[in-house]
Amino acid sequence: MQENFNTQESVEVQVGSEYFEYLHHQQDSVYKASDYCRRRFAPESKYEEEAIILNGFKPLIFEISLQWISNPARRIAYDPDGLPQEPWLSNAATIWLLGKTLQCSNDFDRYTLSQFIQTCAFIAFGPWELIEKGATKGSLCRFSDHWITWNHQLVGPEPNEYSGLRAARTALTAPVRDPRTFDIEHWYSECGKYMRPRCLHDPIARLEKSNEAKRPKPRPPAE
Known part of the structure; x- marks a missing residue:
């Protein structure tokens, strides 16, 4: 059954100083x-007629997110020889944070x-402090730590x-592996x-x- 959310002619989203307006037939x-x-x-929301305001995000971040929503793609596999591509090189962490704010899909x-x-x-200037403050839990927080x-x-x-980040203060003496090599489901x-989980998401452990x-199992001694 088709959901009928409201009868507004448009939906308005404010991102920074810019407004995005969607006509009624585009609200899906x-x-x-x-x-x-x-x-x-x-319809039962008391905020139904008010614009969504997304503070702390650039319009580009919202536009990239909507591009994926309009044309969803499967996650990419990590390629150690792959070259970084814009706009994701500069914006992936912030787009993830916007997804959490909007409670986007898995x-x-x-x-x-x-x-x-x-x-x-x-990334020339890593967003690690931003992640530590904005992603207190979830997949990005775990990878970042x-x-x-x-x-x-x-x-x-x-x-x-x-230096000074929470994860850097973790007292570990045994080496930690490159987290990019773990299966994303990890x-x-x-x-x-955990930093050294020895789980099957780790290709070396696998x-x-x-x-x-x-390995051939030893035969039990003859009776």
Whole structure:
């Protein structure tokens, strides 16, 4: 059954100083954007006729998000030889944060995280402090904590861009692996909370388990 959210002629979204207006027949795109929008424009909402105001985000961030909503794509696989692409190189973390604000779908979350994983090593000024403040939980928070811990170990005690961040203060002596190599589902699973999970999302742990399974088992001694 087709949902009839309201009878407004248009929906208005304010992002920074710019306004986006959607005619009534275009509102499905806005509703698909997020659970938040669906509830906001439901007939019983007292805010139904007010514009959605997204403070702290640039219009470009909203436009990129709507492009994905209009034409959803599956998450990308991490390619160690892949080159970063704009606009995701500069904006993936912020787009993920907007998705959380608008309560976008799990597919949107996975796509934006996969873009961030592919590009994070090439960002000139890493958004790690922004993530630590804005993503207190969720997939991006877990990946970021692992990335900061791994890089902080590599750099050593000298002052660096990770100094002072929560994850950099984690006292770990055993080496942490490059988090980009983990299967993306790791960051949505309980094991994603841990720095050395030894789970099957880790390709090295998976290979070790596979090799172990292939080893001939010792025969029991003859009676």
